[in-house]
Amino acid sequence: MIEFALSKKQQELKEALHSLGRHVIRPMSLDMDRNKEVPESFLRNFMMMSRGVRSDDIAEFHEGTPRKERDPSKPSESNRTAVIAAEELAWADAAIPLSMPGPGLGAPPVRATGTPEQKKRFLGMFRDMDTGPLKWGAYGLTEPGAGSDVAGIRTSCRKDGSHWVLNGRKCYITNGGRAVWTVIFATVDPSLGRAGHRAFVVEKGTPGFEVGKIEDKMGLRANETAELVLEDCRVPEENLLGGEEAYRTKEGFMTAMKTFDNTRPLVAAMAVGIGRAAYEYARDFVKQNYVLTRPIPRYAAIADKLAKIGRRLEAARLLVHRATYLADMNIPNAKEASMSKAAAGQAATLACIDAIEICGAHGTLSSEHALLEKWFRDIKVYDIFEGTGNIQRVVISKRIVSNLKSF
Amino acid sequence: MIAFEPTEDQRLMQQAVAEFAKATLLPRTRELEHARGVPEDIRRTAHEMGLGLVTAPEAAGGQGQGLVTSVLIEEELGAADAAAAFGLAGPGAFGRAVIELDGPERAAELLAGFADEGGWDRFGAVAWSEPAPCRTHEGFATRAERIDEGYRITGKKAFVGNAALADRFVVFAQVEPDRGWGGIGAFVVRRDNPGLRAGERHKTLGLDAASFGEVVLEGAVVREADRLHGDGSEEGFTRAALRFFVKHALVVAARAVGLARFAFDLAREHCDTRVAFGKPIGHFQAVAFTLADRAMDVETSRWLVWKAAAAWDAGLHEREALLASARAAAHAFEATMRTADDCVQLFGGSGFIRDLVAEKLMRDAKQLMLAAPTAEQLDQLASAIELGQKLDPALVLPTPDTQAIFT
Numbered sequence: 001m002i003e004f005a006l007s008k009k010q011q012e013l014k015e016a017l018h019s020l021g022r023h024v025i026r027p028m029s030l031d032m033d034r035n036k037e038v039p040e041s042f043l044r045n046f047m048m049m050s051r052g053v054r055s056d057d058i059a060e061f062h063e064g065t066p067r068k069e070r071d072p073s074k075p076s077e078s079n080r081t082a083v084i085a086a087e088e089l090a091w092a093d094a095a096i097p098l099s100m101p102g103p104g105l106g107a108p109p110v111r112a113t114g115t116p117e118q119k120k121r122f123l124g125m126f127r128d129m130d131t132g133p134l135k136w137g138a139y140g141l142t143e144p145g146a147g148s149d150v151a152g153i154r155t156s157c158r159k160d161g162s163h164w165v166l167n168g169r170k171c172y173i174t175n176g177g178r179a180v181w182t183v184i185f186a187t188v189d190p191s192l193g194r195a196g197h198r199a200f201v202v203e204k205g206t207p208g209f210e211v212g213k214i215e216d217k218m219g220l221r222a223n224e225t226a227e228l229v230l231e232d233c234r235v236p237e238e239n240l241l242g243g244e245e246a247y248r249t250k251e252g253f254m255t256a257m258k259t260f261d262n263t264r265p266l267v268a269a270m271a272v273g274i275g276r277a278a279y280e281y282a283r284d285f286v287k288q289n290y291v292l293t294r295p296i297p298r299y300a301a302i303a304d305k306l307a308k309i310g311r312r313l314e315a316a317r318l319l320v321h322r323a324t325y326l327a328d329m330n331i332p333n334a335k336e337a338s339m340s341k342a343a344a345g346q347a348a349t350l351a352c353i354d355a356i357e358i359c360g361a362h363g364t365l366s367s368e369h370a371l372l373e374k375w376f377r378d379i380k381v382y383d384i385f386e387g388t389g390n391i392q393r394v395v396i397s398k399r400i401v402s403n404l405k406s407f
Numbered sequence: 408m409i410a411f412e413p414t415e416d417q418r419l420m421q422q423a424v425a426e427f428a429k430a431t432l433l434p435r436t437r438e439l440e441h442a443r444g445v446p447e448d449i450r451r452t453a454h455e456m457g458l459g460l461v462t463a464p465e466a467a468g469g470q471g472q473g474l475v476t477s478v479l480i481e482e483e484l485g486a487a488d489a490a491a492a493f494g495l496a497g498p499g500a501f502g503r504a505v506i507e508l509d510g511p512e513r514a515a516e517l518l519a520g521f522a523d524e525g526g527w528d529r530f531g532a533v534a535w536s537e538p539a540p541c542r543t544h545e546g547f548a549t550r551a552e553r554i555d556e557g558y559r560i561t562g563k564k565a566f567v568g569n570a571a572l573a574d575r576f577v578v579f580a581q582v583e584p585d586r587g588w589g590g591i592g593a594f595v596v597r598r599d600n601p602g603l604r605a606g607e608r609h610k611t612l613g614l615d616a617a618s619f620g621e622v623v624l625e626g627a628v629v630r631e632a633d634r635l636h637g638d639g640s641e642e643g644f645t646r647a648a649l650r651f652f653v654k655h656a657l658v659v660a661a662r663a664v665g666l667a668r669f670a671f672d673l674a675r676e677h678c679d680t681r682v683a684f685g686k687p688i689g690h691f692q693a694v695a696f697t698l699a700d701r702a703m704d705v706e707t708s709r710w711l712v713w714k715a716a717a718a719w720d721a722g723l724h725e726r727e728a729l730l731a732s733a734r735a736a737a738h739a740f741e742a743t744m745r746t747a748d749d750c751v752q753l754f755g756g757s758g759f760i761r762d763l764v765a766e767k768l769m770r771d772a773k774q775l776m777l778a779a780p781t782a783e784q785l786d787q788l789a790s791a792i793e794l795g796q797k798l799d800p801a802l803v804l805p806t807p808d809t810q811a812i813f814t
């Protein structure tokens with residue numbers, strides 16, 4: 001059946017998160033931005049609370065492991081539920097879903113390529129956060145010299161006895177400084193391109209693995225972005241994701257990249273959440289200031305702008321829902337995942353720009369419309385990380401143009 | 408639960424229409440264009456398939472299907488020949504108008520005859536547009552004066568689909584000029600009414616297989632019973648009128664989605680095969696990214712149209728369904744125009760030549776986006792809904808007076 005209504009469970013989850021967002025997260029949003037931090041006390045409470053909503057999907061979202069074992073060949077609704085939650089949380093403050101304890105972006109590659117032991121070891125360690133310290137995982141692919149051009153990474157790895165020796169530099173790694181481990185991508189030989197890539201789980205405290213600078217960013221300031229430095233870093237061979245067997249064929253690396261099919265719609269949903277926040281803010285501003293107290297003749301143009309933002313965001317949201325629907329049905333969705341990310345990054349960025357414009361000069365005054373100004377700073381990166389808008393278009397192009405390997 | 412899967416019945420219907428469209432409409436599209444109409448044999452086949460009466464109540468010989476089924480079918484027609492979708496026999500907009508404006512029970516009586524054997528040659532029409540804006544009062548220039556027998560209607564309507572073919576019309580006219588948009592009414596006028604005649608058929612940019620023309624009312628007398636009252640209240644009538652215009656736009660938008668899909672597929676195929684500078688033009692990034700963006704246009708349009716149709720079928724709050732429809736149709740119209748334009752552009756010079764269908768798609772697309780409330784008008788409606796303003800038919804009716812709302 002063609003249906004767009006949420007299930008009862010999803011609706012309840014959405015409402016619970018919305019209420020939390022409105023009453024708890026929004027009021028602390030500006031402080032978090034200023035202090036460049038999401039308070040641990042909040043994260044801890046939130047984790048307890050989300051147990052209260054009893055959503056296995058949400059638990060999965062920050063623990064990285066399904067609470068109950070699922071038959072992967074059976075349709076589920078977890079991807080759809082996760083994007084609904086992600087949109088709602090990002091609506092409140094995008095730093096929250098990104099700062100959530102758990103393996104984060106590191107989970108998908110471990111889940112996709114890890115051996116059973118690795119999964120147990122690296123994902124299992126997030127299970128005791130109820131009582132123990134909060135923990136994060138991270139995903140380290142980008143380097144100063146290679147972002148979009150993933151094949152161009154230079155961080156090297158060389159086998160030495162029962163260890164691998166890693167050398168190189170990773171940058172812009174989300175939660176990289178605090179992570180208990182980071183999935184680090186390195187190469188045995190740059191001339192081999194992707195075939196030479198290996199992915200390692202590098203644990204905090206491994207000698208030769210240091211946190212470099214913590215970045216000072218335009219937006220998403222409450223979420224940590226770190227540089228990671230590997231200097232003759234010796235990583236035990238058990239930490240090579242999937243074991244050596246996995247790299248006999250090119251598939252190994254491709255599996256690690258496939259994780260984007262799941263994370264892109266999630267990131268896109270967050271973008272829609274921020275865009276929606278800005279849209280609603282501008283809409284309410286117009287309602288209060290233009291119609292009642294300041295009717296100005298420019299109004300038709302403003303109504304026009306508002307409507308266009310509204311429908312662009314809705315279009316992006318539907319691409320997100322479509323991509324996750326396919327994922328839940330176990331239908332390949334690389335094209336759709338990229339579409340959702342490309343459309344959402346762009347629509348939400350435009351929404352934040354136009355929202356400021358609609359509110360006039362006031363929109364840029366951080367005292368009057370501090371949140372609006374913050375969202376404008378937060379949103380831009382959604383068209384950059386997890387693959388830029390252009391890179392999404394490369395992915396889409398390869399799936400609609402015949403025999404297109406690269407440009 | 409969010410799902411993008413037609414029911415089995417819908418899928419079968421969709422498939423049957425797709426086959427008909429591909430086998431019958433597609434190969435004869437230029438023949439239809441030059442004949443400036445849809446030939447009898449095609450109309451007979453479509454009538455036997457019940458295409459004109461999918462959403463008509465069962466009491467009127469229809470199938471009583473929802474809007475979702477309707478948009479699925481309209482997309483398939485649009486993907487072969489959007490003009491034919493306008494030019495097939497059946498109640499069309501007339502059916503939608505009487506169902507909204509007078510309820511399904513009364514509609515059954517007004518739709519009598521369409522399901523009969525001779526229905527392949529029976530058309531309905533709705534006349535709202537006028538050749539020039541009314542300068543003396545808000546509302547329609549066409550007047551419906553109250554007289555003892557009922558009403559006498561005088562005025563001129565323009566751009567009316569099937570004006571010369573229809574045997575019954577819904578005519579919008581001003582009953583009380585001093586009451587502006589609150590003083591309008593809708594009347595059923597039959598072809599045999601001596602006060603009604605079809606004026607000139609317009610020569611149009613595109614959609615040639617469908618006819619559009621003037622309807623001249625020279626003191627057409629109708630009974631009180633021919634007035635479509637909605638629920639009897641002024642507000643009820645206004646809401647019914649808005650529902651009609653917006654659902655009409657949604658149906659046209661579904662045809663637009665089909666046309667966009669057609670144009671996209673055509674362009675993609677061409678980009679795969681046309682070689683320049685030693686490679687298929689699709690292997691140039693600027694070309695591939697254009698295709699990627701248009702692919703997103705086609706998909707987002709379709710999902711928005713589905714969501715809006717599902718909103719009506721699920722009985723969502725009226726403002727919500729109006730908003731979803733306004734967004735969907737506005738987006739689909741613009742997206743379709745972009746897609747048809749790029750289709751011609753990617754064909755280069757050959758796109759301009761009538762040996763290929765690309766140029767026709769572009770002309771049809773432009774005409775299509777003027778066939779119902781326009782994207783601009785729908786955006787104004789969407790904003791009025793979002794801003795909690797009083798809804799007024801002026802928001803979607805083709806007259807510059809709509810501007811008055813926002814100045």
Ligand SMILES: Cc1cc2nc3c(=O)[nH]c(=O)nc-3n(C[C@H](O)[C@H](O)[C@H](O)COP(=O)(O)OP(=O)(O)OC[C@H]3O[C@@H](n4cnc5c(N)ncnc54)[C@H](O)[C@@H]3O)c2cc1C
Pocket residue numbers: 105138139140141142145146147148149171172173174175217220225381384385386387388389390391394692
């Ligand atoms: C806040 C933040 C958090 C991040 N988190 C992580 C993380 O957790 N882990 C991680 O590994 N990385 C992370 N990144 C890095 C991010 O994924 C990269 O910045 C991104 O992939 C772009 O790479 P780049 O910055 O090297 O830009 P470049 O690749 O240099 O791109 C520059 C410009 O060129 C365009 N371009 C590049 N190649 C092409 C092409 N083939 N065709 C057309 N245009 C092209 C791009 O679209 C872009 O506009 C993060 C970045 C930020 C800012």
Ligand SMILES: Cc1cc2nc3c(=O)[nH]c(=O)nc-3n(C[C@H](O)[C@H](O)[C@H](O)COP(=O)(O)OP(=O)(O)OC[C@H]3O[C@@H](n4cnc5c(N)ncnc54)[C@H](O)[C@@H]3O)c2cc1C
Pocket residue numbers: 300500532533534535536537564565566567568569614619774775777778779780781782783784787804805806807809810
């Ligand atoms: C193929 C086709 C089929 C049609 N079928 C019928 C039919 O069956 N019956 C019938 O009665 N009519 C029909 N029409 C007429 C159609 O409804 C109108 O053409 C359409 O609603 C636009 O109205 P208009 O032409 O009077 O333009 P106007 O209302 O004069 O608008 C001119 C321009 O101004 C823009 N505009 C108008 N209002 C606003 C606003 N508030 N804010 C911003 N911009 C605005 C419009 O978008 C448009 O670009 C048909 C038209 C076509 C092309």
